[in-house]
Amino acid sequence: MTGSGNATWMTTKNRCAIITGASSGMGAATARALSAAGFELMLGARRQDRINKLASELNARAHVLDVTRPESIESFVAACPQTIDVLVNNAGVAIGLDAVEVSRDEDWRQMWETNVLGVVRLTRTLLPTLRRSSDPRLIVIGSTSSVETYKGGAGYTSTKHALRAVVRTLRLELLGEPIRVTEISPGAAETEFSIRRFSGDRERARAVYEGMRPLTGDDVAECVVFAATRPKHVNIDEIVVRPLDQASASDVYRDS
Numbered sequence: 001m002t003g004s005g006n007a008t009w010m011t012t013k014n015r016c017a018i019i020t021g022a023s024s025g026m027g028a029a030t031a032r033a034l035s036a037a038g039f040e041l042m043l044g045a046r047r048q049d050r051i052n053k054l055a056s057e058l059n060a061r062a063h064v065l066d067v068t069r070p071e072s073i074e075s076f077v078a079a080c081p082q083t084i085d086v087l088v089n090n091a092g093v094a095i096g097l098d099a100v101e102v103s104r105d106e107d108w109r110q111m112w113e114t115n116v117l118g119v120v121r122l123t124r125t126l127l128p129t130l131r132r133s134s135d136p137r138l139i140v141i142g143s144t145s146s147v148e149t150y151k152g153g154a155g156y157t158s159t160k161h162a163l164r165a166v167v168r169t170l171r172l173e174l175l176g177e178p179i180r181v182t183e184i185s186p187g188a189a190e191t192e193f194s195i196r197r198f199s200g201d202r203e204r205a206r207a208v209y210e211g212m213r214p215l216t217g218d219d220v221a222e223c224v225v226f227a228a229t230r231p232k233h234v235n236i237d238e239i240v241v242r243p244l245d246q247a248s249a250s251d252v253y254r255d256s
């Protein structure tokens with residue numbers, strides 16, 4: 001986005017954004033939206049076929065990335081441009097909807113490794129690269145689950161609570177530097193999120209959104225573009241975006 005008549009609006013010309021989890025949902029939508037806004041892109045996710053396809057559509061770069069594996073992060077970062085302006089930490093996962101009493105360590109571990117440690121690792125590794133930018137921005141896709149809980153959701157909601165603490169700590173630690181830190185907290189969005197949460201059970205995933213109108217990846221992508229294109233002195237701390245039909249994690253209006 002360029003701001004005509006306002007010198008403080010940033011120009012996206014030659015600015016580069018990295019997006020994790022760009023193979024589906026909000027990440028893929030964000031890639032399209034940032035590309036349309038003029039950003040050059042570096043895409044990461046585990047499903048290489050998907051990110052390669054999107055990269056060729058958007059004239060972008062792509063490299064396989066598993067944020068739970070330090071060696072994958074290393075090889076991803078080695079393939080990144082020397083300077084990046086925007087890092088969008090979007091990759092994330094929810095697994096199952098088990099009560100704490102019957103939940104499995106391996107599910108918790110995968111969610112924490114992806115949603116918390118993955119963001120910490122990649123951010124830590126890319127901060128020096130971000131610092132080379134004249135206008136660096138760090139954007140994290142959190143969730144309304146960063147402040148809410150629901151039955152069966154402890155494994156996932158605890159990761160987003162923790163991520164919120166990481167984001168807020170980073171804002172303190174980076175004070176005095178030009179790196180802006182934004183948390184985007186969506187409510188229910190229909191992506192591949194629920195399909196994955198329920199191990200490919202599409203019927204169960206569809207039921208999550210039944211009778212209500214969820215967000216789309218595009219709705220969240222617009223928030224990312226907004227946060228990424230503010231003037232240099234403006235930090236968007238957080239954007240909370242929910243479907244109109246959702247007042248809280250468990251209060252959802254359904255017309256059927």
Ligand SMILES: NC(=O)c1ccc[n+]([C@@H]2O[C@H](COP(=O)([O-])OP(=O)(O)OC[C@H]3O[C@@H](n4cnc5c(N)ncnc54)[C@H](OP(=O)(O)O)[C@@H]3O)[C@@H](O)[C@H]2O)c1
Nearest residue numbers: 021023024025026046047066067091092143189191192193
């Ligand atoms: N959908 C919702 O209702 C909702 C609400 C609030 C927040 N969120 C958050 O929004 C973000 C995007 O989710 P989404 O809704 O777009 O779901 P999605 O369609 O399932 O996308 C998740 C993305 O994360 C990537 N990913 C998962 N594990 C990864 C790993 N270990 N390394 C690298 N990439 C990994 C996936 O790619 P690969 O499988 O190819 O690696 C995929 O591209 C997540 O952080 C999620 O927690 C979602």
